[in-house]
Amino acid sequence: MNPYNYLYVAALLFTIGAVGVVVRRNAIVVFMCVELMLNAANLTLVTFARINGTLEGQVVAFFTMVVAACEVVVGLAIIVAIYRSRRSASVDDASLLKR
Amino acid sequence: MLEIQTPEAVMFWVLAPLSVIAALGMLLVKKAVHSALLLAWIMVTLAIFYIAQDAVFLGIVQIVVYTGAVMMLFLFILMLVGVDASDSLTETISGLRPIAITAAIGFGGIFVSLIGRATLGHSAYGLKAANANGNVEGLAYKLFSDYVFPFEVISALLITAALGAMVLAHHQRSVARPTQREQSIARFRTGTIGAAAGLPSPGVFARHNAVDVPALLPDGTPAPTSISATLKARGDMLESKSFELGEVDNTVTEEK
Numbered sequence: 001m002n003p004y005n006y007l008y009v010a011a012l013l014f015t016i017g018a019v020g021v022v023v024r025r026n027a028i029v030v031f032m033c034v035e036l037m038l039n040a041a042n043l044t045l046v047t048f049a050r051i052n053g054t055l056e057g058q059v060v061a062f063f064t065m066v067v068a069a070c071e072v073v074v075g076l077a078i079i080v081a082i083y084r085s086r087r088s089a090s091v092d093d094a095s096l097l098k099r
Numbered sequence: 100m101l102e103i104q105t106p107e108a109v110m111f112w113v114l115a116p117l118s119v120i121a122a123l124g125m126l127l128v129k130k131a132v133h134s135a136l137l138l139a140w141i142m143v144t145l146a147i148f149y150i151a152q153d154a155v156f157l158g159i160v161q162i163v164v165y166t167g168a169v170m171m172l173f174l175f176i177l178m179l180v181g182v183d184a185s186d187s188l189t190e191t192i193s194g195l196r197p198i199a200i201t202a203a204i205g206f207g208g209i210f211v212s213l214i215g216r217a218t219l220g221h222s223a224y225g226l227k228a229a230n231a232n233g234n235v236e237g238l239a240y241k242l243f244s245d246y247v248f249p250f251e252v253i254s255a256l257l258i259t260a261a262l263g264a265m266v267l268a269h270h271q272r273s274v275a276r277p278t279q280r281e282q283s284i285a286r287f288r289t290g291t292i293g294a295a296a297g298l299p300s301p302g303v304f305a306r307h308n309a310v311d312v313p314a315l316l317p318d319g320t321p322a323p324t325s326i327s328a329t330l331k332a333r334g335d336m337l338e339s340k341s342f343e344l345g346e347v348d349n350t351v352t353e354e355k
Contacts, residue, residue, distance in 0.1 A: 001108040007214045009115045015207035016122040022199040046154045053224025070260035076176045077267035089180045
């Protein structure tokens with residue numbers, strides 16, 4: 001086994017997360033799929049840090065985690081705000097601009 | 100030169116398929132809570148991968164921040180928002196699903212074959228040298244020397260996000276909250292007088308009194324207003340028919 005195998009797992013997780021963002025309708029599940037994509041990117045960074053023998057990748061993965069935490073806080077606040085006004089957490093219902 | 104030991108290989112070949120299966124399960128399960136639990140499992144496996152790859156600090160942070168804080172936040176919001184029709188898996192835009200799956204197979208295939216063909220021009224080094232003084236010390240040195248400016252920017256981002264969440268979650272009433280007196284007047288003035296006394300309580304008289312069984316109206320039909328709308332949406336409603344009295348037994352047996 002070589003460390004590149006972790007990159008394959010990360011690629012698969014990223015792709016599955018992308019499908020989830022497109023296919024699922026519940027805003028919270030869509031958001032969880034975005035988190036999955038961010039985590040897959042983090043795994044890639046950690047793996048490359050190991051392959052290249054430097055800690056830079058881990059530092060960037062650490063920053064990504066902080067950004068993801070911020071994103072979760074703001075995103076969930078938006079979902080709650082939309083739920084309050086529209087009584088629905090479905091991403092298909094929030095199409096006010098279309099009509 | 101990096102030598103990967105057998106235990107790590109075994110760990111990888113056990114956990115990697117499990118995490119990919121859990122990710123697929125996230126797309127296929129109906130309830131958002133089950134998706135959240137599967138995502139928590141994926142995050143735990145990723146934390147184990149990090150620790151196996153000499154990123155001990157990130158592995159612990161992954162468990163504390165992601166499976167601890169972030170997933171807890173997701174579950175809180177799921178509790179607030181509750182269940183509604185968006186949990187169903189029916190596709191609303193026709194043809195979206197086949198297109199998404201085809202695109203995903205193409206994208207994933209390109210991704211995987213790209214990783215398979217790419218070479219870095221050197222073999223994997225491993226983090227033995229970089230972690231010589233310990234992983235946390237190495238990361239801290241990098242963070243507070245080369246990356247001190249991004250670190251400060253990130254702290255500004257965190258404060259901004261906290262403020263943004265407060266602004267978004269703050270809810271200002273556009274009309275004053277109705278007082279008890281106004282509510283009582285509205286109950287009598289609008290609608291039927293039957294609703295003035297409040298909604299009927301659930302349960303079938305004398306046979307069952309659980310909250311998931313609609314009460315029976317005098318004409319024998321179940322009263323839909325007697326149970327919570329959430330239970331109805333979740334499909335946790337029982338049929339009141341089975342608790343109905345077939346025939347009222349009027350005979351009195353005297354006991355002495």
